[in-house]
Amino acid sequence: MSEKAMLEIRNYSKSYGGEKKAADDxxxxxxxxxxxxxxxxNGAGKSTTIRAVVGVLDFTEGExxxxxxxxxxxxxxxxxxxxxxxxxxxxxxxxxxIQYLNFIADVFDIGAAEREERIKKYADTFEITDxxxxxxxxxxxxxxxxxxxxxxxIHEPRLLVLDEPFVGLDPKATFTLKEIMHDMCAxxxxxxxxxxxxxxxxxxxxxxxxxxxxxxIASGTMEELTEGHSLEETFLEADK
Amino acid sequence: xIKDGILLLKTLLLSTxxxxxxxxxTDQKKKKKVVVxxxxxxxxxxxxxxxxxxxxxxxxxxxxxxGTPVMCALVITAWAFLFTFLKTNGYLFNFRxxxxxxxxxxxxxxxxxxxxxxMYVKSLPWYLSVSIAMMAGYxxxxxPSAVVYPIWLILTLFVPVIPMLAASFLGFxxxxxxxxxxxxxxxxxxxxxxxVIFCFSLRYIIDALFENGKAEDTFEQISVATGSAAxxxxxxxxxxxxxxKPDIVxxxxxxxxSTALFAVLFRIVGRSYRNxxxxxxxxxxxxxxxxxxxxxxxxxxxIAYKEFRRMTGSTNYMVNGALGMILAxxxxxxxxxxxxxxxxxxxxxxxxxxxxxxxxxxxFIVYFCxxxxxxxxxxxxxxxxxxxxVQSLPISxxxxxQGKMTFNMYLSVPFMTFAIVCMCISAKVPVSETxxxxxxxxxxxxxxxxxxxxxxxxxxRLDWENEMEVIKQGTAVAIYLFPNMIATMxxxxxxxxxxxxxxxxxxxxxxxxxxGVLAAxxxxxxxxxxxxx
Numbered sequence: 001m002s003e004k005a006m007l008e009i010r011n012y013s014k015s016y017g018g019e020k021k022a023a024d025d026x027x028x029x030x031x032x033x034x035x036x037x038x039x040x041x042n043g044a045g046k047s048t049t050i051r052a053v054v055g056v057l058d059f060t061e062g063e064x065x066x067x068x069x070x071x072x073x074x075x076x077x078x079x080x081x082x083x084x085x086x087x088x089x090x091x092x093x094x095x096x097x098i099q100y101l102n103f104i105a106d107v108f109d110i111g112a113a114e115r116e117e118r119i120k121k122y123a124d125t126f127e128i129t130d131x132x133x134x135x136x137x138x139x140x141x142x143x144x145x146x147x148x149x150x151x152x153x154i155h156e157p158r159l160l161v162l163d164e165p166f167v168g169l170d171p172k173a174t175f176t177l178k179e180i181m182h183d184m185c186a187x188x189x190x191x192x193x194x195x196x197x198x199x200x201x202x203x204x205x206x207x208x209x210x211x212x213x214x215x216x217i218a219s220g221t222m223e224e225l226t227e228g229h230s231l232e233e234t235f236l237e238a239d240k
Numbered sequence: 241x242i243k244d245g246i247l248l249l250k251t252l253l254l255s256t257x258x259x260x261x262x263x264x265x266t267d268q269k270k271k272k273k274v275v276v277x278x279x280x281x282x283x284x285x286x287x288x289x290x291x292x293x294x295x296x297x298x299x300x301x302x303x304x305x306x307g308t309p310v311m312c313a314l315v316i317t318a319w320a321f322l323f324t325f326l327k328t329n330g331y332l333f334n335f336r337x338x339x340x341x342x343x344x345x346x347x348x349x350x351x352x353x354x355x356x357x358x359m360y361v362k363s364l365p366w367y368l369s370v371s372i373a374m375m376a377g378y379x380x381x382x383x384p385s386a387v388v389y390p391i392w393l394i395l396t397l398f399v400p401v402i403p404m405l406a407a408s409f410l411g412f413x414x415x416x417x418x419x420x421x422x423x424x425x426x427x428x429x430x431x432x433x434x435x436v437i438f439c440f441s442l443r444y445i446i447d448a449l450f451e452n453g454k455a456e457d458t459f460e461q462i463s464v465a466t467g468s469a470a471x472x473x474x475x476x477x478x479x480x481x482x483x484x485k486p487d488i489v490x491x492x493x494x495x496x497x498s499t500a501l502f503a504v505l506f507r508i509v510g511r512s513y514r515n516x517x518x519x520x521x522x523x524x525x526x527x528x529x530x531x532x533x534x535x536x537x538x539x540x541x542x543i544a545y546k547e548f549r550r551m552t553g554s555t556n557y558m559v560n561g562a563l564g565m566i567l568a569x570x571x572x573x574x575x576x577x578x579x580x581x582x583x584x585x586x587x588x589x590x591x592x593x594x595x596x597x598x599x600x601x602x603x604f605i606v607y608f609c610x611x612x613x614x615x616x617x618x619x620x621x622x623x624x625x626x627x628x629x630v631q632s633l634p635i636s637x638x639x640x641x642q643g644k645m646t647f648n649m650y651l652s653v654p655f656m657t658f659a660i661v662c663m664c665i666s667a668k669v670p671v672s673e674t675x676x677x678x679x680x681x682x683x684x685x686x687x688x689x690x691x692x693x694x695x696x697x698x699x700x701r702l703d704w705e706n707e708m709e710v711i712k713q714g715t716a717v718a719i720y721l722f723p724n725m726i727a728t729m730x731x732x733x734x735x736x737x738x739x740x741x742x743x744x745x746x747x748x749x750x751x752x753x754x755x756g757v758l759a760a761x762x763x764x765x766x767x768x769x770x771x772x773x
Contacts, residue, residue, distance in 0.1 A: 016266055054632045079634035090625040092546060094553025099545075102534055106542035107633050116534045123531075133529030135553070 003031045005065070006159045006190035007053065012062030013214075014048050022048040024214035026062070030190045030207070032158070035181055037205035038194040039235060045214040046194040047087065050163050053192070054084040066159055080108075083152035087164040087194075089144055093137035097128065097147050100136060101154065108155035115154060122150040125176055141168040149177060160184060162193035166200060178204055202231040210238050244346055248354040253361060255705055277699060277715040284718050285365065287726065289373035296377020305381040309392075309483040312374040313399050313476035316367045320400035321407045322439055323712070324359060326563075328411025329428060330556040330708040331359050332509075334520040337705060342514070349510030356408055356506070360400065362713065371396040384483075391486055395479050401498035402475050405505050410435060412509050412516075419519030428520075428555045433566060436559065539635060543643020544650060547619055551647075557615075557622070560711050564612030565655040571609060572662030580667035599667050600739040600747055601732045603680040606659040608728045611684060614692025615648045616641075617720040620700040620773075621710035627702050637770040641693055645766075648689040656681040676748045683755040688724070690762035695720040697769040 007030040014023040023045040030036040040046050051057035053064055055075045064071040066078035092100055098119070105115040123129040126146040136144060145168050152160060160181070166174050181191050181204065195201050201208060202222065208231065209219035218225055218238045226234045254260050262274040292315075299305050332355050341351055375392045378384070414435065418428035471477070475497070481490035537545070551557050575583050584595040598605075620641070623630065630640050660681045664674040699716035701709075711717065731751075738747055 051628075056628050056631045076634050076636060079632065082632075084628075084632040086628055090628070092550065092626055092629070094549045095546065096529075098529065098534070099549065102537075103542050103546055104633070105534075106537050107539055107635055109539075110536075112534050112536045115536075116531060119534070120531050129531065130527045130529055132531075134526055137553075 003033060004067075005029050006032045006034075006067055007036075007161075007192055008063075008065040009049070009053065010063045010065075012049065012052060012059060012064060014045075014052060014057065014059045014061070021214045023052070023211075026211070026214070026216055028209050028216060028219055030159070030192045032188045032190050033185050034207050035185050035191045035205045036193070037201035037208040038192065038211065039196070039198065039201055039208060039231075040194075040211035041239075042196075044211045046211055047163055048214075049211070050084075050161055050192075050194060054082060054161050055079055056084075081158040083155065083157035083160050085145075085148045085152050085160075085162045085165055087167060088141075089148035091136045091144055091147060094135065096135055097123075097132040097139070097143075100147060101132070101151055104151040105154055110155060118154045118156075119150065122153055125180075126150065126173055142170055142173065145169055146173060149180075153180065156189075158189055160189060160191045160193075162191070164195060165193055166195065166197060198230075198232045198235055202226075210235060212239060245350050245354050245357075248341075248346060248350060249357050249361075252354060252358045256362075256709060261703075273699075273701075277701075280699070280715050280719050281365075284722050285369040287722055288366065288369045291726075292370045292373035293377045296374055296381065300377065300381035305378060306484060308374055308378040308382075309480040310476050312371055312378075313479040314473070315370055315374075316396070316399045317403040317473065317476060319370075320363070320367065321403035322436070323363065324404040324407035325411055325435060325439070326432070326556070326559055327359060327708050327712055328408055329415060329432070329520075330706055330711075331355055332408055332411060333415045333516055334555075335706050338517050342517075347510065348513040349506050352509045352513050353502070353506040356404070356502075360404060363400070364397070367400050368396060371399070378483075385486075388483055388486060391491060392483050395482055395491060395494055398494050398498045399475065399479055402501060405498075405501050408509070409505055415516045415520060416512060419516045425553070425555055429558045432555060432559045433563070436563060437566070437570065539639050540643045540646055543635070543640060544647040547615065547644055547647035548650075550619070550622060551615065551651075554707065556708055556711050557618075561613055561615050561618075562651070564609045565651060567612075568606050568609035568655045568659040571606070572659035575666045576662040580663060583666075595667070597736055597739055599669055599673075600735040600744045602663045602667065602669070603656075603660055603677045603684060603748075604728055604732045604735060606656055606663065606681060607684045607688070608725065608732070609659070610652050610656045610681075611688040611724055611728065612721070613717070614688045614696075614720060615651065616644050616689055616692035617696045617717045618711050618714055619644045619647075620693075620696040621702060621704065621714055621716060622707060624702050624704055624707070624710075637773055638767050641697065641766060641770045644696075645689045645693055645763075648692065649685060652685040652688065653682060656685050673745055673748070676745055676752070680748050680752050680755065683752050683759060686759035687755050687762060690759050690766055691724070692720050693766040694762050694769060697766060697773060700773065 007028075009026055009028050012023055012026045013021050015021040026045070026049055028036075038046050038049070048057065052059045053066070053071065055071055055078060059072075067081050069077040071078050092103075095103065101119050102115070105119075110118070119132075120129065123132055126149070128143055128146050128150075131139065131143060136147065139147065145165075149165070152162075165177060169177065178200075185191060205222060207219070207221050208225055210217050210225075218234070222231070225231075229237075258274045258277060262271055265271060292312075295311065296305070296308055299308050299311070332352065335355070342348075346354075371392070375389065375396075378392075379389065414428055414431045417431060418425075421427045475494055478487075478490035478494040481487040482494065551561055571583075580598075581595040584598055657678055660677050661674065663669075664677060669677070695716045699714065699719060701714060701716070704710050735747065735751075
């Protein structure tokens with residue numbers, strides 16, 4: 001499979017009006033088939049960058065390209081191939097799980113038979129099929145997270161963007177999600193996700209970027225970055 | 241307890257204070273929004289004051305200026321009662337930050353009382369607008385002694401308390417009853433509708449209790465009606481006595497009863513506060529879903545369906561959004577049963593004119609109810625923390641708002657058509673004219689939907705803590721609602737006057753064109769604004 005830049009962030013900066021920038025000259029490239037970890041402290045600028053990538057946050061400085069399309073000028077083209085799972089997915093609480101998934105499927109123009117097959121597959125995998133007829137408001141945090149993950153997977157995105165995806169998931173669901181991420185990458189999907197859990201990043205990712213106070217302080221393949229040390233040691237060293 | 245209460249109230253007010261946002265945000269867009277909202281609110285307060293002063297001018301012109309204090313107290317009372325009742329679920333019960341607040345060391349009475357006081361402080365500017373304007377009008381015509389003004393102002397602070405407490409108590413009963421059911425949301429919505437409709441008909445019940453025969457003119461009749469109401473509702477009499485005489489007993493009674501009722505009510509509410517909220521915040525879960533044939537829909541339709549579920553899932557949204565539709569349907573049915581002439585006579589207090597001249601106003605009378613609220617005015621803001629979903633999906637903003645508009649059309653057009661048909665049958669309007677009125681009604685729905693969307697997008701507010709902030713007190717809703725209602729009343733008068741000289745069909749056709757143009761302009765404006773969000 002030929003490698004292709006699925007996500008390219010060039011000199012992206014974002015400030016919320018104050019002097020300090022939440023993201024400062026961030027540049028990185030995620031190729032198809034990559035599992036790219038984005039690590040940093042709380043408030044380092046991870047979510048600010050991710051939210052700009054998925055078109056939730058407006059920005060003026062820098063450029064972000066998804067599958068060759070500019071997020072600024074061709075947002076729809078970018079969104080059609082991207083799926084996003086936020087850290088704390090606030091879903092439509094008045095919809096049932098199945099209604100929400102149908103909503104997403106309608107948006108991505110997925111046929112009836114296809115959606116049914118995919119929803120069933122992922123809902124069974126995450127063991128929430130029984131609950132799909134209930135209101136999302138009745139779900140636990142983990143169940144909401146699972147619905148958000150299924151909604152991200154049913155349209156088979158070419159870029160999967162996740163903000164702290166493992167928070168709130170039970171161990172089995174965490175394992176399943178990691179498996180799914182591997183499978184997707186094998187098919188050429190690029191995965192870009194933020195995490196605090198360095199062990200997970202070390203085992204899962206082939207590339208990593210470390211962000212501190214809005215700036216990328218280290219990035220590259222896991223081997224290049226760690227040079228035989230653990231990711232934790234590398235992170236703490238870079239963070240000094 | 242008092243110290244805790246002050247701290248909590250201060251924090252509640254600060255958490256939703258636009259001034260606080262303005263002071264602390266570095267986002268210039270947000271600052272601009274706060275300023276625009278503030279200017280919008282000032283305009284609305286001014287309109288309300290102008291309306292209140294015009295009532296005083298009417299009273300003054302007919303030599304009935306002494307009826308102003310009672311009228312002022314009753315207007316504030318009715319308004320405070322109705323609006324508080326519509327807000328109790330969401331403000332007093334079933335609010336978002338319930339878990340967070342209850343986990344803090346506040347007793348339930350303090351939380352409930354602070355929530356009530358928060359509602360009171362937030363709505364006080366509206367009551368003050370009415371009261372200060374009426375005080376000015378009264379002062380101009382009656383030339384009272386200087387002591388009247390401070391008494392009037394102080395008592396204005398107490399006038400809304402009793403109706404608000406009564407409404408809160410009713411809200412408490414509704415919440416208490418609903419909390420016992422599995423589908424508490426539906427029960428709460430139905431009970432709330434039932435109470436609201438009862439309140440709307442209360443005035444006619446009072447009139448029926450105090451049949452005074454035919455008065456010579458409408459103002460005098462209204463004065464008699466308000467006098468009758470004040471005999472039943474003593475706080476209005478206390479206020480009036482305190483201002484007119486001035487009577488210290490009336491003044492003390494109003495203050496003492498308001499304070500005592502406040503203390504008693506929150507002792508009662510505090511006892512079951514935790515139970516009610518726990519029940520209202522819990523959801524029934526069947527966990528028995530079986531995957532059966534799923535269907536595919538267009539994006540616009542699926543957004544419209546999402547809006548439908550959003551509405552039916554929230555008692556607050558349902559009651560406020562569908563109230564006008566229910567009232568329109570009831571108006572149609574009642575007119576059909578009682579007859580158009582009788583309804584007109586009842587509403588106009590037997591004012592001496594032929595009911596037939598009101599026929600051209602039928603679409604506007606119905607629109608007064610149906611157009612009371614457009615879901616498009618609050619639904620952009622209601623996305624709130626869910627906004628990330630539509631932002632991150634490949635849905636153009638135009639499609640999103642088209643979906644929201646489609647839902648409002650699905651909601652308003654059937655009720656509009658039904659009520660117009662009922663009223664036209666009752667008023668014996670010819671079929672051809674009825675069809676034209678239906679078209680006019682449809683155009684009005686188009687306008688209401690598109691204009692609501694303009695207001696909703698322009699004054700979109702996503703950072704709300706409580707959905708009532710955008711459903712009931714949002715700038716978008718207020719800016720949509722008040723000019724729309726006043727313009728509708730104006731059009732009713734205009735249609736009545738012009739209907740005497742111009743052919744009804746021609747008049748309706750002209751209005752279809754005008755409304756159509758306004759709807760198209762509003763739609764284009766909404767689409768242009770959508771592009772910029």
